[in-house]
Every structure is written in structure tokens, then in C-alpha cells.
Amino acid sequence: MTQEGDESVIRRDRFSGGPARSFLSSLEADKRIFEADLAVDRAHVVMLAECDIIEDAVAGEILTALDAIEVEGHAALPEGEDVHEAIETAVIEQIGPDGGKMHTARSRNDEVATCIRYRLREDVFEALEATLTLREALCAVAAEGAETVMPGYTHLQPAQPITVAHWACSYESAVRRDTARLLEAYARINQSPLGGAAFAGTTFPIDRERTAELLGFESVIENSMDASSSRDFLLETTQALSTLATTLSGLAEDVIIFANRGFVSLSDDYSSTSSIMPQKKNPDTLELVRAVAGDAAAGVQGLTTTLKGLPRAYNRDLQRATPHAWETVDAVSEATRVAAGAVATADWNEDVLAAEAGAGFSTATGVADLLAANGLPFRTAHELVASAAERGAERANGETVSHAAERGADYDALEAAAGEVLGEGLEAYVDPDAVEAALSPAESVASRDSLGGPAPDTVAESLESARAELAADEETVAAVGADLEVAHEVLRAEVSGYV
Missing domain, CATH: 1.10.150 (DNA polymerase; domain 1)
Structure with missing residues (x-):
């Protein structure tokens, strides 16, 4: 057994009991990063072999064991403090002490930071796709409602007549900014901390750029202390998602009010009825979309409070930080998809809208x-x-x-x-x-042809610009997805050379 293997066993024996074990363990919560950890393990092992830090044959055995662990799944892992330790233990159980060599030149600190970024990329990609779907739905509504006059409000009081298209474009431009914020956050997520080790680097001649390449990261976070301990990328992402959720909440509230006033009818797929009042058609899905803003704000607050005042470098508090981001990205992505579906399938009552467009002397x-x-x-x-x-x-x-x-x-x-x-x-x-x-409400709308106004010709120009921006963002997000797929293929190809 190698010295490292001895130390690994000693550490596990010494700290294997006690009433706080279950409190310390994150193994169950780590289901989310199970596959990410396997990818990080594979990239690290390939790099160790390429740098002649471990033997090719040992690398092959470790990589073969990782494949078996992936097939068996998270539920088959042995008990451990976290998924990282459990996977390493499973490898050692399969191939013996040489399995401990997989952890050479790294710490769980840089390992978990890498796993979080690796998985979060996938989640943010899905959130980005959801924003594009919502923008596409809003553009479709705008195209249909370019000349559909409707009342506009300030303070929920009739203010000035606008069009359905103008209303839809107002939210499309807001969600467009939400897309931009998520893309910016993605760029800072897509950096590799692997190789930072505990926080002070390693004495082994590793190639950090190589593991970044194998995992599809755009670059390396150079400072080892920053790499292993920083979670600002989590906070930035959660904040961007919270801003998107706030946009969705406003959109949901508008449609709920419009439905109440008979301006719009939601599809049955996005509504429910009362258990006792058969005449009711309730906008329940949009009410839940509206509520997600509170969940997202709580995620930001919880994450900020956990990170506030933490000293460098790694602190166990960080184990409690990540779930705030996972819960937020799940909730907001789902709410975005639901909002898109509700908007896309809603029917606008043009007669009621036209009749109410002049309400409250809105002209x-x-x-x-x-x-x-x-x-x-x-x-x-x-x-x-x-x-x-x-x-x-x-x-x-x-x-x-x-x-x-x-x-x-x-x-x-x-x-x-x-x-x-x-x-x-x-x-x-x-x-x-x-x-x-x-x-006349229609004439009033037509006269407001300044840049960004509700006049049909002006809205048509805005819609053309919105569609061009949407096409550009779709291309960018598609490239992100393609890069993720290429990263998976590259890593699998390199692993196959050893297995």
C-alpha cells in the first residue's frame, strides 16, 4: 500500500465514528454532483498519467472502476462523508490500494469546487434555454397583437392605451437582459479550479490547463486559494436567477390581472378549477410562478449570509451554501418554462380589450x-x-x-x-x-411612434430587433450546448485510451 493509501485508511479509521457523522455527511445531497465528480475524477486521472505521476496501467484500473461505479449509480456507493470520499472508497474496494492514487495532487476542496462548476454549467444552460423559449413566445404574442389595442396602467389605474404587442415586447426586452446576465454568469462559472488542491497548490508537476481542457472549461482560475475557496460564481448566478424570477413574477401578475378582467383566457393546461365551485378557472400555475420570486430571493439571502465573513480558504460552511443555488436554479428554470407555455397558449379577447382601452379617460x-x-x-x-x-x-x-x-x-x-x-x-x-x-384609443396608439412606443409600425421595428437579438442569443446558447457535448466526447475519448 502506498503511503498516501495508508494515510487515507488511517484518516477514515480515526474519524469514522461519533454522533456527528451524519450531521457532517453530504453524501445524500451530493447525488446532484455524482456524475460531475466522476467526470472530474476521470480528467484528473488522465492528467496524472499523462504527466507520469501515476502509471498508465494504474490509471486504466482506476478509470475502469469509475465506469463500473457510474453504472451501479449513486445508491450503490459505500458510506462516506461525501460523494468524493465514497467514490474513492469504492474504487479502492474494487482495485485495491492503488485506487488511492486517484487523489494524488488534489484535495476535496478543489475537487468539490470543480464539481459544482461542472454541474452548474449544465443547469444554467437549461435556464438559458428556458429564457429563449419565453422570449420566442413573447415575440409570437407581439406579432399577433401588433394592432390589438388594450388599456395600459400605472398604479393599476387606467393610464394610456397601448397594444398587446407593446406589452409583450416590454417583457421580451426584460427577459433578454436576464438572458445576458445568465450568459455573463456562465462565463465566470466556466473556469477550472482543479489543481488548486486544499488551497496552496501541490508539489506534483501537474498540468492544470490539461484538466481544464478535458472538462471543457474555458480557462483556469490561477490563484490556488481563490480557486478552492471562492463561491462568488454561485452568488452571481443565484442573483441573476433571482432577477429573472422577479421579471417572471411581474409577468405572471399582469396576466393574472388580465385574466381577472376578462382580457385574456389561459389554457386549461395552465389553469385549475375549484374543488367546490365548478364555475372557477384559476390561474394557479402563474400564481406559483409569481411566488418563485420569493424562493429565489431567499436563495440569494441564504447564500449571501452563509458566505458573509468567511475567512480564506475552505470552511465547512460552504457545504451549506451550494443547495441555495441548486434550489434556485431548479425553481426558476421550471417557472420560466411554465410562464412561456402559459403565454404561448393564452387567448386574448380583442373585443373586451378594445372596449376597455379608453377606460378612465386614458387618451x-x-x-x-x-x-x-x-x-x-x-x-x-x-x-x-x-x-x-x-x-x-x-x-x-x-x-x-x-x-x-x-x-x-x-x-x-x-x-x-x-x-x-x-x-x-x-x-x-x-x-x-x-x-x-x-x-380615439386606436388613434392615440398610432400617434405614439417615437422610438420604443406602441404605434404598430414602431412595434414592428422593435419586434424585428427583438427577433434578431433572439436569433443571436439562440446561436450563442447553442454553441454553449455544443461545447458541453464536445467536452463529454473529448473526455470519453481520452479515457478510452486507458480502459
Whole structure:
């Protein structure tokens, strides 16, 4: 038995008992990185053989044992403090003491850091794909709703008419930024800490760049202490996911409100009914999407609190840090996919939207702009239109809210307000036909053709840009996926040379 093997057995014997063993163990939680650990083991063993640190024959035996362990699965591992120790123990049980050579020139500290990054890459890739699916759904909604006028809100009060396309594009641009944040996080995840050892490097002549290459990492984290102990990549990723979850929460809330007001009908696949009230159709899936923002925020808070104030280098607290990231990426990725499906399959009620688009005198700003464009000071125009809105509301006393809104937005109310505020009629400032046009929700939308506005032609330009950005991001994410596949193939090819 090698000296290293002796020390391994001594360490396990000495620390094998005691009431805290189960508390210390992360073996069950490490199911998530079981396959990642096998990949890291394989890359490390191949590198050790290439650097003549272990014999090719021994490398072959270890790699063969790792293949068998993979087939048997995580459940077949022997008891251990963590998956890393359990796999090493399983290798030693299969091939004898030489199995302990697989741990030459590394520590569990750099090993686990590498495993986390290796697995997190896959998870973030899936989250990225989900954002692309959501953006594609939003673009489709925008294309269909370019001229579908709908009410727009501030403070949940009718504000200005917009279109379904304008609303959808607003969320597409937000999710586009979420995609960008995740891509940036991915780039910093995709760096190899392997070879940093416990934190101070190793005396063996290892090739860290080679293990990075075998595992498909873009680069090496040079400083060994930073490599083994830093978890900022986890925090950055969780924060990016939390921001995405916040975007999703707003989207979900909007659609829930729209469904409540009859603007949109969700597919039965994304709804549920009451156990007692048969008429109910509840937007349950979107309510859960909305709630995931709280889970993600909790993940950020939990992870931040765990990492805060930790000294260099490795501390066992880090064992409790990683689950925050796993739980967050799972929840947010699923919520993104659900939101995409709900949006893609929803039916927009164009008649109800058109009828409500002018609610609350929502074209008032357009009328005030028109008066200001014809020489009236904007503050005076604002006062005049506000007075007209009040008159309309008074005349609508006893009517429904929607009827009151319609009555508030007519020419007579504006004319009366002009006499009160200006002492003369509107004709002195503006063509009555222009005022009538400004009162129309559809005309109001069409007039707002500034960059990023809701006018159909403007939205068409925005949508064209959104689709171009989506295509570019799809290409980037596809390349990420291809790189991951190539990394798996390269490692498997190198391993086959020894097995």
C-alpha cells in the first residue's frame, strides 16, 4: 500500500465514528454532483498519467472502476462523508490500494469546487434555454397583437392605451437582459479550479490547463486559494436567477390581472378549477410562478449570509451554501418554462380589450399633447383636460365605471372645460377633428411612434430587433450546448485510451 493509501485508511479509521457523522455527511445531497465528480475524477486521472505521476496501467484500473461505479449509480456507493470520499472508497474496494492514487495532487476542496462548476454549467444552460423559449413566445404574442389595442396602467389605474404587442415586447426586452446576465454568469462559472488542491497548490508537476481542457472549461482560475475557496460564481448566478424570477413574477401578475378582467383566457393546461365551485378557472400555475420570486430571493439571502465573513480558504460552511443555488436554479428554470407555455397558449379577447382601452379617460395625455403642440402651455392643457375628466365623471354619476370612463372622454366635456379654463372654445387652438382623433384609443396608439412606443409600425421595428437579438442569443446558447457535448466526447475519448 502506498503511503498516501495508508494515510487515507488511517484518516477514515480515526474519524469514522461519533454522533456527528451524519450531521457532517453530504453524501445524500451530493447525488446532484455524482456524475460531475466522476467526470472530474476521470480528467484528473488522465492528467496524472499523462504527466507520469501515476502509471498508465494504474490509471486504466482506476478509470475502469469509475465506469463500473457510474453504472451501479449513486445508491450503490459505500458510506462516506461525501460523494468524493465514497467514490474513492469504492474504487479502492474494487482495485485495491492503488485506487488511492486517484487523489494524488488534489484535495476535496478543489475537487468539490470543480464539481459544482461542472454541474452548474449544465443547469444554467437549461435556464438559458428556458429564457429563449419565453422570449420566442413573447415575440409570437407581439406579432399577433401588433394592432390589438388594450388599456395600459400605472398604479393599476387606467393610464394610456397601448397594444398587446407593446406589452409583450416590454417583457421580451426584460427577459433578454436576464438572458445576458445568465450568459455573463456562465462565463465566470466556466473556469477550472482543479489543481488548486486544499488551497496552496501541490508539489506534483501537474498540468492544470490539461484538466481544464478535458472538462471543457474555458480557462483556469490561477490563484490556488481563490480557486478552492471562492463561491462568488454561485452568488452571481443565484442573483441573476433571482432577477429573472422577479421579471417572471411581474409577468405572471399582469396576466393574472388580465385574466381577472376578462382580457385574456389561459389554457386549461395552465389553469385549475375549484374543488367546490365548478364555475372557477384559476390561474394557479402563474400564481406559483409569481411566488418563485420569493424562493429565489431567499436563495440569494441564504447564500449571501452563509458566505458573509468567511475567512480564506475552505470552511465547512460552504457545504451549506451550494443547495441555495441548486434550489434556485431548479425553481426558476421550471417557472420560466411554465410562464412561456402559459403565454404561448393564452387567448386574448380583442373585443373586451378594445372596449376597455379608453377606460378612465386614458387618451387624456394625447389630448393634452395635441393642445400643447398647437401653442397652449402644457400645464394649462393639463389643467383643461383634468377639468374635462372631472366633468365627465360627474355626468356619469350612477353609471358603471366603464360607462363613466367613456362619458369622460368626449368632445363636449373638453369644450366645456375650455370655456372654464381658457374663456373660449377649443376651436381657437385646435381643429375639432384632430381632438376627436386624439380621443380615439386606436388613434392615440398610432400617434405614439417615437422610438420604443406602441404605434404598430414602431412595434414592428422593435419586434424585428427583438427577433434578431433572439436569433443571436439562440446561436450563442447553442454553441454553449455544443461545447458541453464536445467536452463529454473529448473526455470519453481520452479515457478510452486507458480502459
